[in-house]
Amino acid sequence: MDKPWNNRAWLLVLPVVAIVAFSAILPLMTVVNYSVQDIFGPGQAYWVGTEWYRKVLEDERLRDALLRQMLYSLAVLAIEIPLGVAIALCMPSGKGWRTSLTLVLLALPLLIPWNVVGTIWQIFARGDIGLGGAALQRLGLDYNYTGDPLDAWLTVLAMDVWHWTSLVALLAYAGLQAIPPAFYQAAKIDGASRWSVFRYIQLPKMRGVLIIAVLLRFMDSFMIYTEPFVLTGGGPGNATTFLSQFLTRMAVGQFDLGVAAAFSIIYFLIVLLFSYVFYTFITKVGTGDAR
């Protein structure tokens, strides 16, 4: 590419930069300041340098939480993206009551607040009174999400899939609806199979919305806090304690503001790296720019 880019238009976004500065940059600067000090209260801070960073990096609980978090995010993406696309492909197209009804039904889980979702699933998964938990036990399965780590994991995953697959489906549906009918007509004339239509027309045309879906679901799942906190409280043991819950315990539970700040910076860098790699990889795939 030989054409130079002129970035002067970025000056027009200065007002947004000013707003972001107050809502994000100043708090981030404060966290960096806290991460190198021992904070006892306002005006009572003592310089400790990199001590908190060393402490956090040597903490095995952090490594375990990070591993759990990565596994969780990968599982969420592996289930929700294909499932969302499959649902979008099955949805009725065009105008009509069927389309409207499907869209409303799909949007419903997205309207429910995170803590309410946690509560719904806490009751739903209970072995004594919960519809899901009791049904599984009646089927002869030894299901107990409060005592068994695997059951807890599967329940948290199922909850996330229930809550957020709709978002992927709606985004993929929007992508599908934007494909001009001429593409399908051309495929029909060429005698293309259903799979070929999906692989060479629908999937490439959904690329833009799927990039957004993957990034949103990755970042959201990587920062998940409320639902597992309400559903399992991070247990049994630490089986479903993810990074944000670990961080909150440190900052609010133990009032270790310096250590929690160092942890936050590392957490921020991890999210930044993963998001950048994901974004770069996804935007280059299929454009002939990926090696």
Next chain:
Amino acid sequence: MDLQWMAWTWPTALFFAAIALILAAMTAWEIASPTVARRGFLPMETTRGDRLFIGLLGSAYIHLAWLALGDASLWIAFGIAIVWMAVVMRLG
């Protein structure tokens, strides 16, 4: 405005001042001579801004890795990060 709640220290203030200076210099450079996307040793086409971001993120990870792996002076990690930054900006 009382900024006591932000718990500023000289080293962190210098750190942010350096970041702000780099961004201001990059903006001035961009206005004087707009970047051209090119491909170096990094596995994709990058602009000057991309390479700065990759360089800064890499530098943060170099410092973290240094802290995680041993007790040697952080200035050595800083030196490595400077070299990394120069390599990415020139050859990335």
